[in-house]
Amino acid sequence: MLDANLKEQLAAYLERITQPVELVASLDDSEASREMRELLEEIAALSNQVTVVTDGDDARKPSFAIRRTGTAIAVRFAGLPMGHEFTSLVLALLQVGGHPSKTAEEVIQQIHGLDGEYHFETYFSQSCQNCPDVVQALNLMSVINPRIKHVSIDGALFQSEVDSRQVMAVPSVYLNGEPFAQGRMSLEQILAKIDTGAEARAAAKLKDKAAFDVLVVGGGPAGAAAAIYAARKGIRTGVTAERFGGQVLDTMGIENFISVPHTEGPKMAAALEEHVKTYEVDIMNLQRAEKLVPGATAGDLHEVHLASGAVLKARSVILATGARWRQMNVPGEAEYRNKGVAYCPHCDGPLFKGKRVAVVGGGNSGVEAAIDLAGIVAHVTLIEFDSQLRADAVLQAKLNSLHNVTVITSALTTEVHGDGSKVTALTYRDRNSDTQHRIELEGIFVQIGLVPNTEWLKDSLALTTRGEIEVDHRGQTSHPGIFAAGDATTAPYKQIVIAMGEGAKASLAAFDHLIRQVPTADKAAA
Known part of the structure; x- marks a missing residue:
């Protein structure tokens, strides 16, 4: 899975490991499990401090724990931490393997001093640039404090979990089974949220x-x-x-x-x-x-x-x-934010795989979002207030070449509809005929400026x-x-x-x- 250049770089990083590490895999017969086993074996081959164990019994399959041998210090990934999360994987290997973090000593002591039991679950997507900050912060916390546990879950791979918990934005973090936070958070922000005296x-x-x-x-x-x-x-x-x-x-x-x-x-x-x-x-x-x-x-x-x-x-x-990000300020938008209304197509797009979505905004950001989403979702409807798109000509040409995109101009979004837990439709007014139209869909990406x-x-x-x-x-x-x-x-x-x-x-x-x-x-x- 890793090319020669990436293996060479990873091997150099793994030389910093000072304590033996086990990669404990919980696998099934799926293609994703085969890929995970291949990845873990490639990693282990790069360092004599890393071994692979394949008898893990975690309920989520495929998943693996990075565990300091002979201790309870571990972090877990459910799914393949590739894309933006590959850095999270490398840092977890180093930190579990005893390489010290550059985090300020004051912050480390604050983590040490946290009382209680904390079981965090973070849903991520490999294309999400906001997710690694959260994943890496919680991984570090679990290495520093044994009362903190963390598992990072690829939402695209565990789609049934995402659906049952109605996760529609990443990163989404659960603490002890309850929703904790959504969106980018730094280590300090997470600490401030759970350390009430901070x-x-x-x-x-x-x-x-x-x-x-x-x-x-x-x-x-x-x-x-x-x-x-x-x-x-x-x-x-x-x-x-x-x-x-x-x-x-x-x-x-x-x-x-x-x-x-x-x-x-x-x-x-x-x-x-x-x-x-x-x-x-x-x-x-x-x-x-x-x-x-x-x-x-x-x-x-x-x-x-x-x-x-x-x-x-x-x-x-x-x-x-x-x-x-500028909001539409229409009924339903605030109610269904992170429940189908989103502002980052790169982050949240994979959660809408095979579904119908709309992009509101016909500038460069809106058209780029529609192009990106078209490769993931079933259908994209792009809605623009003006009589024509405002994006660069090269972007419009690309958009027009896509078979699963519909462009509607001279349209004013008037309401977001939902069933109480998630988005189900969008209403817009045709500015030429002054008629109302309803589009049934599952997601709305707002791209109308700042x-x-x-x-x-x-x-x-x-x-x-x-x-x-x-x-x-x-x-x-x-x-x-x-x-x-x-x-x-x-x-x-x-x-x-x-x-x-x-x-x-x-x-x-x-x-x-x-x-x-x-x-x-x-x-x-x-």
Whole structure:
């Protein structure tokens, strides 16, 4: 199953194993079991520290446990962890085999200290770029703390399980048999969800922080660039973010970032964070900003109030809060989100294999989604509000070549229908005839653009009617000392490379602002 190049790379990684590992397989007579056995034997052949045992008795077949020999330390995969999950497999082999994690010691101790029994189950798809973060976090937790167990389940292979539990979005996590979470989560986010005292402890630490020279709100490309440019000036820099990486984490393929022909969003987000960490930047992750209080007069400190209750102060602030998927805002959408209404075709598409779906949106993202889904599902209906598709001509040509895609233009989606547990249909209005039409289906993928994350700023700064932060050519907002950059602003063309440039520009403007301010001590003396 593994080509020669991949085997060579994996063998180099397996040299880091310090304790013997058993691959305990639970197999049946299926083709998937044959493939799993082949994969496990290929892995074992690359290291004398790894052996294969085929007498596993797990109810899920095919599945296998990676177990530290002679101990209860183990992680389990039900299905083949290939595609995006191959990295999860490699990390699990190393961690169970005794190779230390790079996770901060403080976080490791927090995992050690968790009380109770935790049995996690995570449903993933091999094409999901959001799933590995969750799988790898829970695998690590199960290696560190013996009271934590984790199994990762390929939803496409265990379709009956997916149907019975009505899993319609990945990653979907169950804890002790009950729904726990859906969507991308970091290790810290998972810990915050099960360690109920974590938020209060974090807030207490934040309250004691001295004022920053530059405080960046947001950890996407604009925020990362702003933090790096500020830190290089040798001034006290902080970054607070709800999730470092921002919208980039949800981007599958990036092919227009200059000098990098192709990368993936999660990979870029990790690189951004590592770059920021090479400087003396105080990163405060998992913190949602709720209120901005600008300084009353020039030179006064600005305040950013967080959802945790903590208040951060700074001489200048750079807002880089980015944007999120725009919703249709029609009846039924919220009720059936993750129950048939989805926003990531790469992640959730495999869960709709052989079913009927709709894609709402005729721009590049919508047409790309329809093309990808057409290779998985039974039929795709693409619904576009405008009288014609807005996607690039090459994408439209590809779309038109597909036999199982129907395109409907001049259509306004008006309602999502369901049976109480899952989507069953969609209603749209023909804008030419003003007639209503109903499409029976099982899934709806919404691809209608982005909306800026600026609701919390509406009483503090000037925003456009679309919610974008008004900025000038230097990134200056309507209040002196507060700057903004990236997709949350009026800067045209929402692109990663542009966001980075705008972040750097706003940071340089903030530094220029700071050096022109009279120090607080001098003002008091005067």
